[in-house]
Amino acid sequence: MTxxxxxxxxxxxxxxxxxxxTILAVAVAILxxxxxxxxxxxxxxGVEVASANRLVTxxxxxLIFSLPVSYREKIMSVDGxxxxxxxxxxxxxxxxxxxxxxxxxxxxxxxxxxxxxLVLNEKExxxxxxxxxxxxxxxxxxxxxxxxxxxxxxxxxxxxxxNWDFTIRGIYKGRDxxxxxxxxxFHWDYLNEMVKKTMPTYADQTGFFVIGIKDASRxxxxxxxxxxxxxxxxxxTITETEKAFNMGFVAMTEAIVVVIELxxxxxxxxIMAVSANTMAMTVRERSNEYAVFKTLGFxxxxxxxxxxxxxxxxxxxxxxxxxxxxxxxxxxFSASLSEFFPVFNISMQTILFDVVxxxxxxxxxxxxxxxxxxxxxxxxxxxxxx
Amino acid sequence: xxxxxxxIKNICKxxxxxxxxxxxxHDITFDIIDGDFLSLMGPSGxxxxxxxxxxxxxxxxxxxxxxxxxxxxxxxxxxxLSRWRAINVGFIFQFYxxxxxxxxxxxxxxxxxxxxxxxxxxxxxxxxxxRVVDLLDRIDHKPKELSGGQQQRVAIARAIVTDPAxxxxxEPTGDLDRKSATDVLNLMTRLNxxxxxxxxxxxxxxxxxxxxxxxxxxxxxxxxxxxxxxxL
Ligand SMILES: Nc1ncnc2c1ncn2[C@@H]1O[C@H](COP(=O)(O)OP(=O)(O)O)[C@@H](O)[C@H]1O
Ligand SMILES: [Mg+2]
Numbered sequence: 001m002t003x004x005x006x007x008x009x010x011x012x013x014x015x016x017x018x019x020x021x022t023i024l025a026v027a028v029a030i031l032x033x034x035x036x037x038x039x040x041x042x043x044x045x046g047v048e049v050a051s052a053n054r055l056v057t058x059x060x061x062x063l064i065f066s067l068p069v070s071y072r073e074k075i076m077s078v079d080g081x082x083x084x085x086x087x088x089x090x091x092x093x094x095x096x097x098x099x100x101x102x103x104x105x106x107x108x109x110x111x112x113x114x115x116x117x118l119v120l121n122e123k124e125x126x127x128x129x130x131x132x133x134x135x136x137x138x139x140x141x142x143x144x145x146x147x148x149x150x151x152x153x154x155x156x157x158x159x160x161x162x163n164w165d166f167t168i169r170g171i172y173k174g175r176d177x178x179x180x181x182x183x184x185x186f187h188w189d190y191l192n193e194m195v196k197k198t199m200p201t202y203a204d205q206t207g208f209f210v211i212g213i214k215d216a217s218r219x220x221x222x223x224x225x226x227x228x229x230x231x232x233x234x235x236x237t238i239t240e241t242e243k244a245f246n247m248g249f250v251a252m253t254e255a256i257v258v259v260i261e262l263x264x265x266x267x268x269x270x271i272m273a274v275s276a277n278t279m280a281m282t283v284r285e286r287s288n289e290y291a292v293f294k295t296l297g298f299x300x301x302x303x304x305x306x307x308x309x310x311x312x313x314x315x316x317x318x319x320x321x322x323x324x325x326x327x328x329x330x331x332x333f334s335a336s337l338s339e340f341f342p343v344f345n346i347s348m349q350t351i352l353f354d355v356v357x358x359x360x361x362x363x364x365x366x367x368x369x370x371x372x373x374x375x376x377x378x379x380x381x382x383x384x385x386x
Numbered sequence: 387x388x389x390x391x392x393x394i395k396n397i398c399k400x401x402x403x404x405x406x407x408x409x410x411x412h413d414i415t416f417d418i419i420d421g422d423f424l425s426l427m428g429p430s431g432x433x434x435x436x437x438x439x440x441x442x443x444x445x446x447x448x449x450x451x452x453x454x455x456x457x458x459x460x461x462x463x464x465x466x467l468s469r470w471r472a473i474n475v476g477f478i479f480q481f482y483x484x485x486x487x488x489x490x491x492x493x494x495x496x497x498x499x500x501x502x503x504x505x506x507x508x509x510x511x512x513x514x515x516x517r518v519v520d521l522l523d524r525i526d527h528k529p530k531e532l533s534g535g536q537q538q539r540v541a542i543a544r545a546i547v548t549d550p551a552x553x554x555x556x557e558p559t560g561d562l563d564r565k566s567a568t569d570v571l572n573l574m575t576r577l578n579x580x581x582x583x584x585x586x587x588x589x590x591x592x593x594x595x596x597x598x599x600x601x602x603x604x605x606x607x608x609x610x611x612x613x614x615x616x617x618l
Binding site: 003006007010011013014288289292294295296297298299377378379382383 | 435436439444445465468469471472473477479483485486487488492495496497499500544
């Protein structure tokens, strides 16, 4: 056994450049695969982190249309509802459009109660609640623009015209590493107050309600009960779980995700072909040696050990290198593309996929040369007839 | 009369080349007695290597039987044959066929890895085999660092390290200069005389063949006791 390992190890160094290039190619492939898988993960993150205990109610026609904020009381009265809050997509721009980040006007107390994953210390929370013209921002977002508590930040309205000044009163942290730390929240009251002055017909309206329920298993029933209250009213509603609601956004871009997924598999497929070719070349060169091994009494199992061992050693070195590289690359992605990917973490599952991918590559690369080596009879192998 | 260690009965062998069948060995019957040093001669393509491979159990005849020390090796399965070879036959090839990444010591040790010997026992065997071929000072050299003659002597050490009854050699001096060839032949003579090994050697070289106790001639797949009327 140790002799087999020694032999495999020394064989690696017979064509140093070839071995090195193969390891590098596998590393690049696994790296690309891992990053592409992570892009997909991140795409579905909103769906992933959604709480099963939260429902979202919106206008039945479209998300662009709002709902009367007075619905809150009625929703509250539905059996099984624990708490209700609401918010509105603001769509403000900070200095320039390329500085994109999501910003919402929310009803602060209820909203933060419903989103325990947004962690804010008590003092900052109270400061935020007290100051109607204040905002809280995610830590990542604050870092991005160098904002500190007490800073005044001006957003340019797109849906709601004008320049809007906010004082930063809190910087929230994510409870989990997948919590989005790039959002900007401010008081819905402040928005509504301004709207009352400039566009009175749009006053007392909100984009969506978030509803906390006691029992996740009753989500369907509660949703139906809520929607039935507003049946045949001016603004009918659609209520669904937060997961389904977020899924609706992802569904719009599903085609891209499918393409990315496809590309990630193609990368693996290509590297399989490349590795198989390299392995076939290697085994062909050594056909004479395999014949000698067989002559001396070594059997199929030994040859398989040699060929699969070498294939696994090369591929898994590449695989580990690829995985190791994927962390700094992901950080780079996270830092430079934070407006597209608020969170960019390589998941345990992706690493598992990487390893499985590596094993598949190693196996397929070794299978065909092994069959050939085993089936070549000794006499022909010694004559170098293959 | 000594016992035959190899008994060959009516063997034949043909190769398939596309749709064509090329007969290589025609109905050969002969015995090799224990302790013989047999030289197989004949022109290129006459079937010498094929016959040697059949006797050594790395190829199977299409008909007939080969009995070695009482075992009909034509009846053995692939894996039985494999184990049988490891114990009973030592191989010497024209191009040495050492494993390039292994040292002289490791190459000689190779056949012993299949035996139940301990590491220190293996070491003892390898050292005595290398002593026989006088290469104790080259233990850690890789084949590339050895001359052709030295490589062939390592190969001989590998062939004898398991102490097999039979040694087969396919043109062992074919790739060597005169001096190295003489060394190798001296060694083989010694293995035959001193260690009592039965040796079957295929060769082109008359000088090599003269070392043998018996010479047989192959011509177009037929075995004769004297050369055919060619200028061998
Ligand atoms: N695997 C094979 N397939 C087809 N023909 C073969 C094969 N092996 C040997 N031969 C043919 O068999 C004949 C005898 O070959 P061989 O035993 O190597 O002769 P020698 O060793 O005397 O030169 C040759 O004509 C050779 O071409
Ligand atoms: Mg030959």
